[in-house]
Amino acid sequence: MQGPAPLSDFEPPAPLPRTVPPSRLEIIRTVLRNPLELWGMPSYTWPWIKTRFFGETTLIVNDPGLIRHVLVDNSANYAMAEVRQLVLRPILRDGLLTAEGPVWKRSRKAMAPVFTPRHARGFARQMHEQSETFLTRYETDNPEGIVRDIAVDMTELTYAILSDTLFSGEIASEGGDFADDVDALLHRMGRIDPLDLLRAPKWLPRLTRIGGYRVLNKFRALVRRTMDERRQRMQANRATAPDDFLTLLLELEGPDGLTTEEIEDNILTFIGAGHETTARALAWTFYCVAHCPAVRERMETEIDRVIASGAAPVDWLERMPHVRAAFEEAMRLYPPAPSLNREAVAPDRYEASNGEVVDIEKGTTILVMPWTLHRHELYWDRPRVFDPSRFLPENREKIGRFQYLPFGAGPRVCIGATFALQEAVIALAVLMYRYRFDVTSETKPWPVQKLTTQPSGGLPMRVTARRRPQHAADTLAESDVSVA
Template identity: 65%
Template sequence: MDRTPTPFVPPAPSPRTEPPSMLQMMRIVYKNPLELWGEPSYNEPWVSVSGVGGPLVVANDPALIRHVLVDNAKNYRMATVRQLILRPILRDGLLTAEGDVWKRSRKAMAPVFTPRHIFGFAGPMLERTKAFADRYEGGGVHDIAVDMTNLTYDILAETLFSGEIAGEPGSFAHQIDRLFETMGRVDPLDLLRAPEWLPRLTRIRGRKTMAYFRKIVADTMEMRRARMASDPDGAPEDFLTLLLRAEGPGGLTRGEVEDNIITFIGAGHETTARALGWTLYCLAESPWERGPIEREIDAVLAREPDPTKWVDAMPLARAAFEEALRLYPPAPSINREPIVPEQWRDLWIPPKASVLVMPWTVHRHRKLWENPDAFMPSRFHPGNREKIDRYQYLPFGAGPRVCIGASFAMQEAVIALAVLMSRFRFDTTPQTDPWPVQKLTTQPQGGLPMRVSAR
């Protein structure tokens, strides 16, 4: 008799069975774009339709995804709609810059994210997580979505900025939520590809929050410049110093340095935070998965004090995190448009088409995954992980613009899970009723209230 528990199916919008009207679509896209996609998006290799703002291609076939993001990446620029949403926030940061500006930024940051540097971050990641975990002594109900935002902010501030970010960390999670609630939503004018100078009423409320972030960054830069001037040998050799040294002729402009700091403070930790929250939630609803992970963590911590080795030593913990990234990809859409229209097999990609590579639909595609809506970390266990096509699993993107911080995020996540789950157990409560909503990231609407108790 098979006693394997039925896998937990976490909440997600059901595929639409009929197209929405124009007005419905506008409302859905503003409220939650994840609710827009119909059955074809989860079943077909691609979908090609005429959208509100012009032609739309949804790419699900891994070979097509590779073509757009890798093999013919030079023919694809950032989609107009995506830039209309993100550029007001990030300007010329790494996520939104193109051409020579992007190349300069990527080159300037690359040394920070080499394996040697990332291993060097493991110690501070461990210490910050241990200190953060102390707040759970005494148990109680905590909003894990907020807590993970605060934790990953602490880690980012310590590793990339040596703890020297201006402003009050305590208000940071609230401000991030407000920024994404206002500036991070798709405005109907974006779908219509209205010019940038036309005000987006939905984002006017976010201007104060955006000014808050810009001030934090300006103050942070000035603090570090002053330290570098007064004590050139004493300034930490971190991400912030590296960027400031890259400023000048042939390097980054002052504005580009500021934009990249905004990008990493505002988005660099947010993606990992969301994935950690979803991981703890899914494990709480799957105790048969959680138990072996807790035993794995306990065994590794008892014999291996070096946190740089934990990612490889904890395959079950890593697999749970990767499965949460599959179900709730922090960046649920990758948007491109062709510079020159082209034919790919039977698909015509017309001029000015919005080409969407949607990790949200690709990761839940009926032809690519078995039981795609279920939380099944075994997909990523050793021996299974290697069978997954590189272009059917895209939590960090692919191609030249693959996330520069992917290894950083994976190490951070495993260390955080190891520390938190070695000391505490996270359980859902009657109030735990999250609903995935796409703002800039895949966020749990209603938060993640969970009961924390000592193990």
């Protein structure tokens, strides 16, 4: 397969494909430790694999045509997989990621207007302001810079952006370390328990999650206070309440709209998980770029040129193709959602373009796995190498729609995809304009699946001032006028 001229030969860390099938006990241990380490060579070389896990048929799908069939063409036949729901529903209940049927349709319809590409562009100013404000934590007189855990920093930055854009900065808070709370929640609650694999009754306690309920209860209390405070403001004088995501949801509360519980679940979904995917992808981007001088140089040159031109942040997504490409390549290698799980409601059949037929029995678990799909030898040149040139405008048409799924596909495609891409490009541009991010001897991340693809051990990186332009703030402030 002939690919674009490479910008990098860097292979970031990832589990090698297994060469020996795991035993049942080893499956349980690996799923508990890190599901990304479970997959063997066939998962990275075959278009699909039908196998048996714990007495149940599982179809691992990498073929783009079959992926389209499951997620789009016949999506009505594929419900959320039971194991996925056993993990997520205790956290999110009827939030957008876990709701099904009429509840999901009602919530999706209610939120769609906030996340249209046109509306998302209106958030560019807040994304830029929060990124600029975030820079203050990197200020130091030390010419050698400071070492920061970039994984933690990106969690806090994306949370600040989410709070400002969707909740007008009015999320109730008890203080404390938000990034640690998110990590504790996902570590305890965002993993498959052995009892889930064995399909044990839901009432049977999952011991691996017991420690997470304290943090979950803390988040739910925060959401309820946020809702109460906004309701009081709306009742006192609706004209003074922001026209944001939170107000929109509360105005839909009632017998013909969303229930109070559904609103709470959706706010928790966005506070606890809505920013998490972007945060992880940003952290991995900084890590990969630090290993690729040619990539970083092109990004910096592009950022300097666009900012010097006075272009408004709302236009950066289109005017910074190298920055966007680096972020998208990081999402290829470290997809924020490494697996999409479905379950066949009724028997189905798919015929591939080469004539091969896949028969799908009722109850079959379908695993559409961006983790293996994005590293698959049939669909990518040098699949383990970080090379953003794949995603430059002149090469994008070579990437099939169902070959690359950082935001999923079909009716349940991520509602915030445009929001996330714009947020990421603005954040990367602001931070890389002022600073450089380099690895240290302690930077030894290992990708681990906990809902998102997280760097085990964090991402300590050295942050040093690249330059301090005298008129940068004035230039950007003037450019923001065109956003209003």
